[in-house]
Amino acid sequence: xxxxxxxxxxxxxxxxxxxxxxxxxxxxxxxxxxxxxxxxxxxxxxxxxxxxxxxxxxxxxxxxxxxxxxxxxxxxxxxxxxxxxxxxxxxxxxxxxxxxxxxxxxxxxxxxxxxxxxxxxxxxxxxxxxxxxxxxxxxxxxxxxxxxxxxxxxxxxxxxxxxxxxxxxxxxxxxxxxxxxxxxxxxxxxxxxxxxxxxxxxxxxxxxxxxxxxxxxxxxxxxxxxxxxxxxxxxxxxxxxxxxxxxxxxxxxxxxxxxxxxxxxxxxxxxxxxxxxxxxxxxxxxxxxxxxxxxxxxxxxxxxxxxxxxxxxxxxxxxxxxxxxxxxxxxxxxxxxxxxxxxxxxxxxxxxxxxxxxxxxxxxxxxxxxxxxxxxxxxxxxxxxxxx
Amino acid sequence: xxxxxxxxxxxxxxxxxxxxxxxxxxxxxxxxxxxxxxxxxxxxxxxxxxxxxxxxxxxxxxxxxxxxxxxxxxxxxxxxxxxxxxxxxxxxxxxxxxxxxxxxxxxxxxxxxxxxxxxxxxxxxxxxxxxxxxxxxxxxxxxxxxxxxxxxxxxxxxxxxxxxxxxxxxxxxxxxxxxxxxxxxxxxxxxxxxxxxxxxxxxxxxxxxxxxxxxxxxxxxxxxxxxxxxxxxxxxxxxxxxxxxxxxxxxxxxxxxxxxxxxxxxxxxxxxxxxxxxxxxxxxxxxxxxxxxxxxxxxxxxxxxx
Amino acid sequence: xxxxxxxxxxxxxxxxxxxxxxxxxxxxxxxxxxxxxxxxxxxxxxxxxxxxxxxxxxxxxxxxxxxxxxxxxxxxxxxxxxxxxxxxxxxxxxxxxxx
Numbered sequence: 001x002x003x004x005x006x007x008x009x010x011x012x013x014x015x016x017x018x019x020x021x022x023x024x025x026x027x028x029x030x031x032x033x034x035x036x037x038x039x040x041x042x043x044x045x046x047x048x049x050x051x052x053x054x055x056x057x058x059x060x061x062x063x064x065x066x067x068x069x070x071x072x073x074x075x076x077x078x079x080x081x082x083x084x085x086x087x088x089x090x091x092x093x094x095x096x097x098x099x100x101x102x103x104x105x106x107x108x109x110x111x112x113x114x115x116x117x118x119x120x121x122x123x124x125x126x127x128x129x130x131x132x133x134x135x136x137x138x139x140x141x142x143x144x145x146x147x148x149x150x151x152x153x154x155x156x157x158x159x160x161x162x163x164x165x166x167x168x169x170x171x172x173x174x175x176x177x178x179x180x181x182x183x184x185x186x187x188x189x190x191x192x193x194x195x196x197x198x199x200x201x202x203x204x205x206x207x208x209x210x211x212x213x214x215x216x217x218x219x220x221x222x223x224x225x226x227x228x229x230x231x232x233x234x235x236x237x238x239x240x241x242x243x244x245x246x247x248x249x250x251x252x253x254x255x256x257x258x259x260x261x262x263x264x265x266x267x268x269x270x271x272x273x274x275x276x277x278x279x280x281x282x283x284x285x286x287x288x289x290x291x292x293x294x295x296x297x298x299x300x301x302x303x304x305x306x307x308x309x310x311x312x313x314x315x316x317x318x319x320x321x322x323x324x325x326x327x328x329x330x331x332x333x334x335x336x337x338x339x340x341x342x343x344x345x346x347x348x349x350x351x352x353x354x355x356x357x358x359x360x361x362x363x364x365x366x367x368x369x370x371x372x373x374x375x376x377x378x379x380x381x382x383x384x385x386x387x388x
Numbered sequence: 389x390x391x392x393x394x395x396x397x398x399x400x401x402x403x404x405x406x407x408x409x410x411x412x413x414x415x416x417x418x419x420x421x422x423x424x425x426x427x428x429x430x431x432x433x434x435x436x437x438x439x440x441x442x443x444x445x446x447x448x449x450x451x452x453x454x455x456x457x458x459x460x461x462x463x464x465x466x467x468x469x470x471x472x473x474x475x476x477x478x479x480x481x482x483x484x485x486x487x488x489x490x491x492x493x494x495x496x497x498x499x500x501x502x503x504x505x506x507x508x509x510x511x512x513x514x515x516x517x518x519x520x521x522x523x524x525x526x527x528x529x530x531x532x533x534x535x536x537x538x539x540x541x542x543x544x545x546x547x548x549x550x551x552x553x554x555x556x557x558x559x560x561x562x563x564x565x566x567x568x569x570x571x572x573x574x575x576x577x578x579x580x581x582x583x584x585x586x587x588x589x590x591x592x593x594x595x596x597x598x599x600x601x602x603x604x605x606x607x608x609x610x611x612x613x614x615x616x617x618x619x620x621x622x623x624x625x626x627x628x629x630x631x632x633x634x635x636x637x638x639x640x641x642x643x644x645x646x647x648x649x650x651x652x653x654x655x656x657x658x659x660x661x662x663x664x665x666x667x668x669x670x671x672x673x674x675x676x677x678x679x680x681x682x683x684x685x686x687x688x689x690x691x692x693x694x
Numbered sequence: 695x696x697x698x699x700x701x702x703x704x705x706x707x708x709x710x711x712x713x714x715x716x717x718x719x720x721x722x723x724x725x726x727x728x729x730x731x732x733x734x735x736x737x738x739x740x741x742x743x744x745x746x747x748x749x750x751x752x753x754x755x756x757x758x759x760x761x762x763x764x765x766x767x768x769x770x771x772x773x774x775x776x777x778x779x780x781x782x783x784x785x786x787x788x789x790x791x792x793x
Contacts, residue, residue: 023475060466060507064474068472068474090460098712196458204445205458205713396743407754408723414771419749419751452720
């Protein structure tokens with residue numbers, strides 16, 4: 001293993017190179033662009049033997065990925081925000097058509113207003129797309145998760161989105177332990193995959209699903225992502241053993257003896273843990289729960305993690321205007337609804353459009369979660385840091 | 389250049405478009421696709437855009453395709469074709485596969501001229517090696533005859549209906565061939581299933597050329613153009629013989645007429661058979677005749693017969 | 695009208711990924727009921743030019759053992775293109791069904 005200083009984006013580019021992908025079709029958008037720029041360099045110098053297709057839009061990027069994946073190639077693309085939104089119809093098709101595409105989504109806020117900085121609105125808008133969604137909180141995690149994503153995608157035959165926060169993870173330089181290229185090639189050998197468009201079989205792929213069949217075809221994709229939950233855990237366990245890592249669907253910090261906790265996703269996890277750690281030292285019985293596999297949602301692991309908690313704060317870095325709650329809150333609440341014993345849920349929104357979530361913000365969220373736990377009642381959703 | 393189709397003996401007998409598809413009776417797209425597949429052979433992948441052909445040939449669990457086929461969305465046949473083409477190229481180069489298959493993207497005029505134009509332009513600019521066949525029935529037929537930018541001047545459609553304030557379609561067809569040629573692609577051609585040998589030779593040339601090729605096929609639609617279901621092939625001939633649909637090819641930027649018309653029919657002979665033009669009066673007819681005259685001059689066709 | 699759709703399969707029995715694995719399975723779909731007229735070929739007149747075969751939208755015209763052409767009435771929609779394109783008028787569209 002080599003330890004190098006690099007940004008989250010470059011770490012992903014290295015992962016893609018080591019995965020020996022066959023086709024990369026991508027369109028530039030801040031803050032993902034440096035991933036595909038680095039990959040272009042690799043291809044131009046023969047360090048990665050792949051066809052780099054300079055498509056004219058993200059919609060075409062995903063279209064070309066779908067076509068290439070059907071032909072049996074290992075494919076990769078990257079996007080953010082507006083690009084992801086532009087691909088929206090194709091994301092549903094990629095999962096419905098069971099194409100094992102790996103895509104890095106560098107989380108960025110959605111227009112309007114135009115904003116290039118990070119929040120989770122882009123990925124949340126695609127939570128019903130049928131894609132597996134994994135979340136990375138650092139450059140190291142972005143590297144590891146991308147490598148794992150190829151294994152998962154090709155095993156369960158579903159597309160995988162690797163999310164990580166724009167600028168905070170994508171552009172910040174950190175030390176990254178790169179797995180040796182030989183070990184990566186052993187782990188995810190670049191072997192030929194089935195060509196669904198071979199003249200030998202003459203399949204018709206992407207047919208009309210009339211009312212008497214759409215339901216069953218849709219259910220197949222639902223069943224596939226449900227079953228992938230177990231496979232993802234097995235793959236995580238195997239990856240952890242091989243490369244001495246620690247990945248799980250749900251990660252917990254200081255939960256032993258905790259009475260209240262905050263749920264986080266992505267880069268905010270690190271900051272939340274620092275604040276929670278300090279509060280622990282002051283005697284607060286507080287922990288942090290972070291979600292790494294968002295889809296399929298790890299309901300059973302989450303229920304396990306929150307057992308015994310009196311209060312649970314849920315941090316949304318995206319909003320559902322007009323909804324009964326914001327996206328992550330909705331998922332967590334639905335997950336816990338059937339439990340006889342469950343903590344009081346307190347909803348927060350923070351970090352929208354690249355707004356920093358400060359230590360003070362975390363302290364106030366944890367305070368509010370504690371109050372909810374003690375009083376037995378949650379306050380309405382708190383928009384942390386919003387200026388009136 | 390490989391096979392030249394001159395006589396019936398040169399045409400492969402294998403039917404790669406199976407019967408039992410749901411295209412309207414008399415739909416010349418069926419005829420065109422049969423001819424296209426005879427020229428391309430079984431070693432072909434077809435990418436269909438959403439449209440008449442796609443829904444009629446792939447209604448689960450029946451498929452009319454005897455070659456590998458895919459459909460993804462309405463506006464991206466060209467980009468999906470790019471993906472397939474690049475995948476095959478990369479897999480061949482990396483010795484992960486030895487399959488080398490002709491890629492043909494098949495889009496209607498809607499999925500090509502309008503919503504699909506961006507993807508087509510991108511694929512042509514990149515020089516991806518595939519054939520894009522546009523089957524042009526001059527409107528969004530699958531959704532019930534709405535106008536597209538391929539609808540000819542004065543034609544009636546549901547979104548360009550003639551009325552007190554309207555002549556029907558107020559603009560003439562977009563010059564998709566001109567747009568394609570402007571991208572510098574090595575081969576582009578117009579074709580008609582009414583001229584099968586001309587069509588098959590063009591498809592063969594398009595496949596053989598290295599890089600993107602566009603073949604623009606006029607496919608008369610009995611439902612949308614409102615003519616007798618038995619007249620599709622005859623009507624296609626009249627389109628050519630009136631000068632409104634010159635059959636030509638552009639090889640590396642050089643234009644060559646492939647079917648000469650020494651004495652053109654007046655456009656009225658073509659228009660009078662179609663219900664979509666039955667409202668058309670003197671001034672509009674003159675305008676359509678002028679369109680035919682300009683096309684004929686551009687491509688070197690003969691004068692109107694007296 | 696015979697139709698392969700009458701036996702509806704469950705989600706466990708259909709192919710994965712919105713795919714039809716049997717090429718040309720459209721032959722199971724009966725379109726013959728669409729027509730009002732059927733083509734009748736006068737074999738004596740047929741010159742084996744093949745135009746009816748080349749222009750049929752349905753792949754319904756077949757080459758017979760004698761090298762002449764005839765319509766497969768299972769697949770013919772009765773459009774009449776073959777009648778119109780036959781140069782020697784060997785094909786006539788004849789009304790079908792009860793009068």
